Amino acid sequence: MKPERLLSLDAFRGFTIAGMIMVNNPGSWEYVYPQLRHADWHGWTFTDFVFPFFLWIVGVTMTFSFAVRISKGDSNRKLILNVVRRSAIIFALGLFLTGFPFGFLWDHQFSFSTIRIPGVLQRIAVCYLISSIIYIYTSRRGQIISIALLFLSYWLMMFYIPIPEFGAGLFEKGKNFAAYIDSLFLSGHMWRATKTWDPEGLISTIPAIATTLLGAITGDYIRKSEHSKIEKSAWMFVAGAIMLLIGAALDMWMPINKSLWTVSYSIFIGGWALCLFGIFYFLIDAKGIKTWSQPFVVYGMNAIFVYVLSGVVAKSIGLWKFNVRLSDGTFSTISLKSIIMQNIFDPLFSPINSSLAFAVFFIAVMYLVVWILYKKKIFIKV
Structure with missing residues (x-):
């Protein structure tokens, strides 16, 4: 159905x-x-909500999309091929936006040799691809374990892997493990405003994938739960409030930071997404x-x-x-x-x-x- x-x-x-x-x-x-x-570094504003909200929505949406395709008889292989195709298109659109207008219209700064590779759409593409593979081939328990492993791996890398000159466990701008990895693998292809690190860089994509999976778990709950719509709204709000408290508590050890997409930030923003979407769901779908x-x-x-x-x-x-x-x-x-x-x-x-x-x-x-x-x-x- x-x-x-x-x-x-x-x-x-x-x-x-x-x-x-x-x-x-x-x-x-x-x-x-x-x-x-955006917040200058640690902390958050409304602006720091919108991109992770969209990633979270990608997670919710893909559960409904896959359910439709499965109801039409699509195999896992066909689902994955479609995900790969869509991810490639979204990534290409991101590169197009980065490069546009490619040296025309008084654009004298463009060069393929320095084009920024990471970006908003590029991150969406990567998170959609990896979270879809995890979702398709694991149960809800496997998805929760995947989120925990993504958070744990990020936490261990950021706290315990030392980098030249600065050591381990730093979360200062340009002086952390994520920035170091960006400088190694993305040198010359990062955001022009930061130059030595990228807010959509490699390491910070790891917890961003977890953000997408949090959305997928929410989508599955909405699709499969026998609770009434009002009860679903309430449970989303309760779960969101708990995540807000957890994220705020973790801020004492790992600061809430959008550019680094820290574990505390991912959980905190996931809580906000649940609470706000719970309101949308209550008003629109539950109450009409x-x-x-x-x-x-x-x-x-x-x-x-x-x-x-x-x-x-x-x-x-x-x-x-x-x-x-x-x-x-x-x-x-x-x-x-x-x-x-x-x-x-x-x-x-x-x-x-x-x-x-x-x-x-x-x-x-x-x-x-x-x-x-x-x-x-x-x-x-x-």
């Missing part, structure tokens, strides 16, 4: 992707409210209160597409430049984004609210695109 579609999951996915787009596109990076930028969620559902039905589109548009308007005549008669070359800011938002708001207004405007423009697709029942999947 085909599993029931979770409207709350579409809405939560849309909420998350809209959040990702919003925090990635302020009008000016100089003027951003604290909750709309759906109207408020429609914009998020529209976003969620074309999530990867709108994320890639937003990245392409954001880069394009930042690099597309024009010669503009200034009040003193001279000319200056400025980007399309700057023209929009200076002529629409800056005259109306303070600098920080102007920056926020642009982000909201950008989300609205992206929403218009996916709303048209939604109305035409066009859902672009990979």
Whole structure:
């Protein structure tokens, strides 16, 4: 029997992707409210929630997707081949976003010799691939053991493997085991802002896989449990609260840190995901209160597409430049984004609210695109 579609999951996915787009596109990076930028290092803000939420959602979603394919008679081999294909496409889209526009549109910094290899979509691809293999070939007990082993291996590496100059057990920026491994294997291909380590690097992907598996366990609970929908909402909230407490407690030994994706961070964020999704599930699927969620559902039905589109548009308007005549008669070359800011938002708001207004405007423009697709029942999947 085909599993029931979770409207709350579409809405939560849309909420998350809209959040990702919003925090990635302020009008000016100089003027951003604290909750709309990442924590400088240890700690967390709203911005540090959105990416792990999406990975967690990937885990929930794949349980329903696999159930549909299995109901159609797909073998494990066919499931894995489909996972490999999708992972390769998502990884390639990530590289495309990183490299775009490949030296055109006044992009004078691009080079294949220094292209960033890690990234958001790349991490999604890797986590989806590995967590899918674990999910397909193990029971729930095996998945829980896998999560424990992923956390334990990360914990042992970060605390007990010494690195040159700094030793073992450090969690300082650029002076930890994860940064050392990034510098060994990704040198010259990391995020330009950090240079010597990458927030989507190799070692931090290990607990990120566990985040995805936490979502898969949640998805299986929703699909298979005989509890009522209200009871499921309650249990998700209780489990989430327990994980929040565990994550906060572990912060005393291993700091909550998004860039390192520490064990404490993974558990803490997993708790938040359970609690927040529990609310979505209670309101939308258990109580049938759906109207408020429609914009998020529209976003969620074309999530990867709108994320890639937003990245392409954001880069394009930042690099597309024009010669503009200034009040003193001279000319200056400025980007399309700057023209929009200076002529629409800056005259109306303070600098920080102007920056926020642009982000909201950008989300609205992206929403218009996916709303048209939604109305035409066009859902672009990979």
